[in-house]
Amino acid sequence: xxxxxxxxxxxxxxxxxxxxxxxxxxxxxxxxxxxxxxxxxxxxxxxxxxxxxxxxxxxxxxxxxxxxxxxxxxxxxxxxxxxxxxxxxxxxxxxxxxxxxxxxxxxxxxxxxxxxxxxxxxxxxxxxxxxxxxxxxxxxxxxxxxxxxxxxxxxxxxxxxxxxxxxxxxxxxxxxxxxxxxxxxxxxxxxxxxxxxxxxxxxxxxxxxxxxxxxxxxxxxxxxxxxxxxxxxxxxxxxxxxxxxxxxxxxxxxxxxxxxxxxxxxxx
Ligand code: NAD
Numbered sequence: 001x002x003x004x005x006x007x008x009x010x011x012x013x014x015x016x017x018x019x020x021x022x023x024x025x026x027x028x029x030x031x032x033x034x035x036x037x038x039x040x041x042x043x044x045x046x047x048x049x050x051x052x053x054x055x056x057x058x059x060x061x062x063x064x065x066x067x068x069x070x071x072x073x074x075x076x077x078x079x080x081x082x083x084x085x086x087x088x089x090x091x092x093x094x095x096x097x098x099x100x101x102x103x104x105x106x107x108x109x110x111x112x113x114x115x116x117x118x119x120x121x122x123x124x125x126x127x128x129x130x131x132x133x134x135x136x137x138x139x140x141x142x143x144x145x146x147x148x149x150x151x152x153x154x155x156x157x158x159x160x161x162x163x164x165x166x167x168x169x170x171x172x173x174x175x176x177x178x179x180x181x182x183x184x185x186x187x188x189x190x191x192x193x194x195x196x197x198x199x200x201x202x203x204x205x206x207x208x209x210x211x212x213x214x215x216x217x218x219x220x221x222x223x224x225x226x227x228x229x230x231x232x233x234x235x236x237x238x239x240x241x242x243x244x245x246x247x248x249x250x251x252x253x254x255x256x257x258x259x260x261x262x263x264x265x266x267x268x
Pocket of ligand 1: 007008011012013034035076097098101123125
């Protein structure tokens with residue numbers, strides 16, 4: 001039995017992670033957190049998730065559960081995830097982290113902190129999206145500089161960071177296939193008289209609309225044709241089930257930073 005703590009249990013991802021953990025035969029939900037003053041704090045987590053009572057009260061402090069946990073799963077905010085990573089590092093507890101939107105300084109601090117523990121950190125936990133990451137790198141390297149590359153992502157209107165972490169990974173994969181540096185070539189949106197498209201830029205576009213769980217497209221275009229590689233998340237279970245697969249993997253892994261690609265490879 002793998003003992004799981006879900007941080008941000010009331011969030012869109014937190015609720016699916018909590019419910020799918022309770023439903024799994026080999027996982028046990030031993031703790032759940034929410035931010036201070038959230039209405040779920042003090043409630044039984046089962047009642048809150050629409051499941052039977054679990055005998056676990058939601059807390060605003062991860063330290064309340066850290067000694068019980070095999071793995072802490074964090075899909076919250078960069079600030080909360082950084083705080084929780086420090087608690088996990090101090091207690092030698094493994095993590096699965098899906099939080100996106102880290103500023104570069106926060107990301108460096110986060111990576112330094114989790115280097116001491118086993119941690120899977122991924123911008124997207126869906127298996128199909130991780131296959132798309134590989135396909136985009138392969139397509140970019142075969143199509144080469146003759147093809148313009150543009151990345152378009154669509155998400156629900158509550159999403160706070162843009163472009164999405166997955167769109168950034170797709171841009172990085174395309175750049176890697178083309179031998180370019182993504183951060184030097186990325187152009188985020190276009191407005192005004194920006195001039196002709198330069199050959200090496202990678203266009204990044206974020207759409208925010210309704211309740212879309214996540215759509216990502218990478219387009220490669222040249223005179224006379226374009227090809228579009230697309231992933232659509234129809235709900236959040238693809239991410240939550242991937243994160244639980246990562247939790248089963250990381251419980252037995254040595255300290256270090258792992259990707260979802262590592263998890264998928266290890267299962268083969
Ligand atoms: P959300 O806003 O619905 O949920 C975040 C939850 O975290 C909220 O309930 C919030 O109250 C809680 N929270 C904030 N501070 C906290 C703290 N200090 N302690 C405990 N809980 C705290 O957002 P969401 O849609 O569930 O997404 C969460 C994160 O996961 C975002 O960064 C999103 O981009 C990312 N995400 C990643 C993937 C992936 O596959 N990697 C998939 C979906 C979402």
